Amino acid sequence: MANVLEILNLSKKYPGGVQALNALTLEVAEGSIYGLLGPNGSGKTTTLGIVLDVLRADQGSFNWFGLPLSKETKRRIGAILETPNFYPYLSATQNLKIIANIKNTGHQEIEPVLRTVGLLQRRNSAYKEFSLGMKQRLALAAALLGNPQVLVLDEPTNGLDPQGIAEVREIIKQVAGQGKTIILASHLLDEVQKVCTHMAVLQAGKLKIAGRVDAILAHQDQVIIRAENLAAALALLPQLPQVSNFRQDNNSLVLTLANNFTSTDLNQAFFQQGIILSELTVRKKSLEAQFLDIITNTTTNQ
Amino acid sequence: MSKLLQIELQKLLPYRTFWVILFIYSAFLLLFAYASSHITINGQQSGSQIYQFPGIWMKLSYVASYFNLLLGILLIILITDEYAFRTFRQHVIDGLFRKDLVASKYLVILLVGLIATTILTLIGLVFGITYNQHITPGLLFSGSMHVVYYLVQAIGYMSIAVLFGFLIRKNGLAIISFLGYTKIVEPLIHWRLNDNLDQYFPMKVLSSLTPMPGQEVLDVLTGPTSALNPQQAVLPAILYIGLFYALAYLVLKVRDL
Missing domain, CATH: 3.40.50.300 (P-loop containing nucleotide triphosphate hydrolases)
Known part of the structure; x- marks a missing residue:
């Protein structure tokens, strides 16, 4: 059009x-x-x-x-x-x-x-x-x-x-x-x-x-994970294509999935690297949280 | 053009301020015309002398020149209103361009100038006919060029006012600046400068259009002051009007609305 x-x-x-x-x-x-x-x-x-x-x-x-x-x-x-x-x-x-x-x-x-x-x-x-x-x-x-x-x-x-x-x-x-x-x-x-x-x-x-x-x-859902070996998980995160953004929140990690990936893909990726997740929660973000994410995220994806 | 005038009339005709200022203008002019005919000089009422054709046109347009400030203030109010109501902004959003905004206000200047000149002419005719015994059409309108000079002068005054309105945008400040320039700043410049130069300054040019009656007599007493005569002042006055129009447009063009 x-x-x-x-x-x-x-x-x-x-x-x-x-x-x-x-x-x-x-x-x-x-x-x-x-x-x-x-x-x-x-x-x-x-x-x-x-x-x-x-x-x-x-x-x-x-x-x-x-x-x-x-x-x-x-x-x-x-x-x-x-x-x-x-x-x-x-x-x-x-x-x-x-x-x-x-x-x-x-x-x-x-x-x-x-x-x-x-x-x-x-x-x-x-x-x-x-x-x-x-x-x-x-x-x-x-x-x-x-x-x-x-x-x-x-x-x-x-x-x-x-x-x-x-x-x-x-x-x-x-x-x-x-x-x-x-x-x-x-x-x-x-x-x-x-x-x-x-x-x-x-x-x-x-x-x-x-x-x-x-x-x-829609694609900005958050995933919260915990693992026995949090340090290993944290070290792995930057290499995973499934994750677009992450931060540590006390003893859990808060991730944002990249487009076209689901929590299943994420779980599988960790498992292949020998890291077993003790907890995995998908959280639909509130609109306000999404908005804040967008404006604090420095990368522009058009 | 007629579309712009129609839009301006839609704003003006229901606006009380417009009518009040025109009323005050007419009332002042009428009052002066009436009062000066009842001054008794050497046991003789001055009326019959003052209102002889053709001298009446020159005298009346000189009196009217003092009330041009009112017309200028009216124009400043009309322009600063548009800023206060943000209607200039809305007009540009809705389809006008900045050049149309300036053109509309100059159409209002022309309209108000013609109204003021008409009022002046009517007052002149009424008093003139009342105090003259032998009237012929030729006598009635001899010297009426002074009315045309007055029209140019009124348009000139309002053009300066419009420029102040567009430049300053706030009504109080714009009116004070307009009065300050016309009544204080330029007279001070005249005082400091040589007559040969200051006769070409805008306020001096405009006031040359309606010279004081009996100036010739004064000149004999105090020595001649160099000022343009009305015919000479018309062209520079029109050039100034054009210049103020261009400046007003420039001010609008370079600024946000």
Whole structure:
């Protein structure tokens, strides 16, 4: 499938000297729900700000739909960056009319998008009277104007109560169901795992890992082993192809299996080397533990 | 272009600040026009003298030049609002480019300039017709070039204000800098510099467009000051407007939004 967005070697340093992005390269395929995951300050918003034309990159390039940025490509993208941005003294409808004019799309689309986000009843209320949840939903409505092929959402559930979060996620899934590509920045692994098909993990402006969500999160199970001769086992570990990562935890060893290997393979490998394991436990890692593993692991496997 | 103007009108027309400032501008102008017609000099009401065509256009545009600051402040508010609401940012995300942001605000400048000039013309016509006995169309509009000079001046003032707005982005600071430059910094430069040089400075060029009525008389008393006459000032004023437009665009282009 064609790529909707391609980012090549993007770097940006803020005037304060913070290296926000460091040679970031990414591809987002058409039809995917792409999660951009990372702790606060990892470069997610900077990345989106650059590809949305509001921030300047120091180096690198990007293209949308294989084309340079133009009025036409912008029209095919609906985006929210950080906060909902509207005129506080204008009503929901008045605000959306301005955006419809910028996107060169008809005003008849305003009612349907307000209905989609559940704000039709409040369409004539001034924006400044809206709750945070309503503001977020109005921003979603604005992003949906002009029936864009790609939706870019930066922390769309930030600051919402659980009901608001559920509503926004429901809208995202509904939109994705129409075959649109969605790029979603979030610091919540849980959110990315629930909503996304693909993900990229950023930390300190660098890409840690990118790929399908199930591929990244499934093969990272941990195995905990004990043996009579722990020192011999420890010495053997670096040579085993089955193990991608290990550490000692008191008198047990915590291992991460390499892709395509199971605990059976591991047990067999030890047995062949004459080391008998006294205990072998497979532990499904919690999402948080996996996330921490990804961002502390220095190797990038794409 | 008409699309950009339409978008600006959608923001402006429901905005109370816009109407309040235009109202204050009209009220001040009206008040000055009215009050000065009731000054009694040597037992004679000045009204009939002040409002004789064609001199009225020069006098009124000189009075109006003092209220250009209000128009400048309006433009600064409109621009710094867009930064505060982050709507410039959203516009660029939604489909505009930085050059469109500058162009939109210059369309607003043109619009506000035309409104102010219209108000000035209406006030001139009402007072002029009231105080003149024999009126012919030729007499009515002789000297009305001063109204056009005023339009150029108003656009010039607002262009400087717009540049301060784009440069500083915070409303209070931008307004203070704008007033500080126009009322303190440039007058200080004028004071230090030779007249031959400072007549080409932006505020001096703009104020040359609406010279003080009776300056000729003063010059006889104090010796001539070298300043451009209105016709000479038009071209440099337009060049300055172009320069401020280019600088505003440059400021937007090199910075993050």
